[in-house]
Amino acid sequence: MNAHGFGRAIIEVDGLSKHYGDLRAVDDVSFSVAEGEILGLLGHNGAGKTTTIRMLTGRARPTSGRALIAGLDVVHERERVKPLINLVFEEQNLYERQTGRENLELFAKLYGAPPVRVPELLERVGLTDAASRRVRTYSSGMKQRLLIARALVNDPRVLFLDEPTRGLDPSSARDVRQIIRDHAHAGATVFLTTHYMEEADELCDRVAFLAAGAIVALDTPRELKLRFGERTATVLLRDRSEHEVRLDDGGDAARLEAWMAAGEVLTVHSHEGTLEDVFVNLAGRPL
Amino acid sequence: MNATRIHAIYRKDLRDALRDSRLIIAILMPLLIGILYSFMFKDDAKPTAKLGVVASTSTQLPAAIQAATKVAIQLKVQSFADQAALTRQVRDKNVDVGLIVPGGFDRALKGGASPKLTVILPASPSFGGDYVAAILDRVTQSLARQVPAASIARVTLPATDGTSDSAFASLGARKMFVLVAVILMLAMIAVYALPAVLTEEREKRTMEALTLIASGAEVIVAKSLFGLTYCVISVPLMLALTRVVPENVALFVVAIVLTSVTLVGFGLLLGGLMRTQTQLNTWSSVALLPMLVPAIIVGLPAPGWVEEIVSVIPTAQTMRLGVNALAGRQLFGAEWLSVAIILGWAVVGYGLVWWRLSRQEAS
Numbered sequence: 051m052n053a054h055g056f057g058r059a060i061i062e063v064d065g066l067s068k069h070y071g072d073l074r075a076v077d078d079v080s081f082s083v084a085e086g087e088i089l090g091l092l093g094h095n096g097a098g099k100t101t102t103i104r105m106l107t108g109r110a111r112p113t114s115g116r117a118l119i120a121g122l123d124v125v126h127e128r129e130r131v132k133p134l135i136n137l138v139f140e141e142q143n144l145y146e147r148q149t150g151r152e153n154l155e156l157f158a159k160l161y162g163a164p165p166v167r168v169p170e171l172l173e174r175v176g177l178t179d180a181a182s183r184r185v186r187t188y189s190s191g192m193k194q195r196l197l198i199a200r201a202l203v204n205d206p207r208v209l210f211l212d213e214p215t216r217g218l219d220p221s222s223a224r225d226v227r228q229i230i231r232d233h234a235h236a237g238a239t240v241f242l243t244t245h246y247m248e249e250a251d252e253l254c255d256r257v258a259f260l261a262a263g264a265i266v267a268l269d270t271p272r273e274l275k276l277r278f279g280e281r282t283a284t285v286l287l288r289d290r291s292e293h294e295v296r297l298d299d300g301g302d303a304a305r306l307e308a309w310m311a312a313g314e315v316l317t318v319h320s321h322e323g324t325l326e327d328v329f330v331n332l333a334g335r336p337l
Numbered sequence: 338m339n340a341t342r343i344h345a346i347y348r349k350d351l352r353d354a355l356r357d358s359r360l361i362i363a364i365l366m367p368l369l370i371g372i373l374y375s376f377m378f379k380d381d382a383k384p385t386a387k388l389g390v391v392a393s394t395s396t397q398l399p400a401a402i403q404a405a406t407k408v409a410i411q412l413k414v415q416s417f418a419d420q421a422a423l424t425r426q427v428r429d430k431n432v433d434v435g436l437i438v439p440g441g442f443d444r445a446l447k448g449g450a451s452p453k454l455t456v457i458l459p460a461s462p463s464f465g466g467d468y469v470a471a472i473l474d475r476v477t478q479s480l481a482r483q484v485p486a487a488s489i490a491r492v493t494l495p496a497t498d499g500t501s502d503s504a505f506a507s508l509g510a511r512k513m514f515v516l517v518a519v520i521l522m523l524a525m526i527a528v529y530a531l532p533a534v535l536t537e538e539r540e541k542r543t544m545e546a547l548t549l550i551a552s553g554a555e556v557i558v559a560k561s562l563f564g565l566t567y568c569v570i571s572v573p574l575m576l577a578l579t580r581v582v583p584e585n586v587a588l589f590v591v592a593i594v595l596t597s598v599t600l601v602g603f604g605l606l607l608g609g610l611m612r613t614q615t616q617l618n619t620w621s622s623v624a625l626l627p628m629l630v631p632a633i634i635v636g637l638p639a640p641g642w643v644e645e646i647v648s649v650i651p652t653a654q655t656m657r658l659g660v661n662a663l664a665g666r667q668l669f670g671a672e673w674l675s676v677a678i679i680l681g682w683a684v685v686g687y688g689l690v691w692w693r694l695s696r697q698e699a700s
Contacts, residue, residue, distance in 0.1 A: 107549065109545065109548070133550070135549075137546075139542060139546065143542040143545065143546050145353065145543060146541075147353050147356040147357060148352065148353065157550075159341060159344075200546070
């Protein structure tokens with residue numbers, strides 16, 4: 051058990067870098083992810099999120115450093131790593147002329163999964179009724195659920211998701227988040243990238259902020275908000291005026307104290323910082 | 338290599354191809370062209386041949402040969418001043434067969450003598466040339482009304498480089514065009530159908546999903562099998578629909594299988610180079626020309642330098658082997674060389690595919 055209550059590390063990344071000429075897409079990144087943990091990687095476009103996933107899934111060779119999954123080197127022991135992982139791609143890269151069932155059957159065969167796994171997964175993602183329809187007739191939300199079913203076909207110990215809810219309506223996004231949560235509850239590790247701070251806050255056990263290829267912060271959402279977020283309070287006075295005060299600012303705190311002493315305060319609503327605030331503080335601009 | 342994974346990808350590609358209008362059209366187009374040719378040209382059109390004659394005195398022999406051969410061929414007769422000029426024309430394949438008729442030949446025949454008649458044939462005689470040479474004895478007997486009529490000396494000229502321009506005449510336009518359509522079909526599979534499958538996988542990034550578990554080599558083997566299956570199904574279909582039956586089936590199968598394997602290798606290479614379907618649409622038509630044009634040139638009279646260039650192209654060699662297989666005889670010599678050239682290209686094609694694959698895996 052680690053400090054956050056999770057088991058031993060299943061992803062271990064040490065000094066991982068990927069350079070394209072002078073461009074440092076990922077620069078000396080180190081972290082570990084425990085079994086059963088959901089880690090979110092947040093960053094602007096081009097911050098290095100997808101490149102990191104590409105290296106961890108063995109699809110790009112690191113310029114330096116190394117990454118282990120279940121103790122296996124993702125470059126030198128790639129063939130042994132492959133059955134342990136799966137990935138939900140950012141693009142909806144499905145075979146559109148094939149049916150939903152045919153798509154899953156193909157990947158079940160590729161991973162050597164039993165045929166019974168296909169109807170199970172279709173049921174799990176709510177696509178049983180649409181299984182015989184060609185994928186080109188699916189909505190974006192249905193395609194995303196099929197992508198997730200495909201990524202679960204081998205019951206991966208580590209599931210990577212690259213922007214899994216991007217472009218989805220709120221209902222479909224909620225369905226997708228629930229499937230991810232269920233998979234993690236079943237003991238698998240989830241590594242996801244996202245643009246949505248609320249999603250990261252709600253879903254992830256820990257969050258890493260990536261800026262210009264480097265990790266600038268990595269902790270639980272709560273701890274990050276406490277350390278880097280701005281605690282504020284909305285104060286409603288007897289004269290019905292509303293004031294925003296920063297609790298960590300000495301001047302604002304004194305002002306609040308004076309209002310309290312004068313009995314002018316009707317209500318006080320305190321707010322902890324958001325991940326968005328944390329990100330702006332660390333990266334210099336919002337996502 | 339995992340056979341189950343290769344089979345799964347191969348089956349997916351076959352099923353997908355049946356639902357992909359682009360790939361269906363890529364096969365249907367040459368098939369329809371083949372059928373069209375088959376209806377436009379008839380097998381019973383008489384081949385033409387040219388007889389060159391050197392005769393110092395008047396003779397009825399050329400007219401008698403024309404009369405005797407008119408059922409099978411359209412024979413044109415041309416006179417030449419001397420043996421050297423005639424030999425040159427036979428060597429250059431402007432004349433199918435040459436005859437040196439000695440002076441007083443007709444009188445000698447009628448007098449009961451056996452005058453010497455010299456027949457000059459090229460190294461690879463045309464159907465017409467062979468036919469005239471074969472019928473000559475009978476014609477002279479008919480003129481002399483005696484057996485043996487004349488002493489016939491047959492001179493076969495040494496082989497020269499290049500193709501036999503008599504393939505058209507010997508095989509007939511219908512079979513020649515059907516053979517061209519077969520090669521067009523193989524080329525379409527190689528430069529369009531197969532690369533289209535690969536390009537789509539790359540463009541839609543399904544290739545990345547496949548290689549998350551399968552190796553690049555497994556995907557390439559599956560795609561090769563897919564391309565070969567397309568070839569193996571479409572060629573017999575073309576022959577059946579056009580009612581063309583090779584006289585030498587074994588040679589035809591060897592030619593088609595070797596060519597399919599070779600062109601599929603180049604199809605894999607082309608598919609690997611193209612990033613988008615738009616790029617492929619542009620470049621596949623460019624790639625089609627060097628495959629198709631040499632095959633067409635093989636059946637036509639062409640300058641020596643053109644024949645030399647064409648002879649290194651695999652589809653030209655397929656055409657040569659195909660003509661021989663359809664005719665059931667060696668209209669084109671050195672079949673082993675044709676096989677070697679096609680195999681050589683296969684080695685080059687798959688070598689380049691392997692090189693690209695290793696570079697990709699290392700990046």
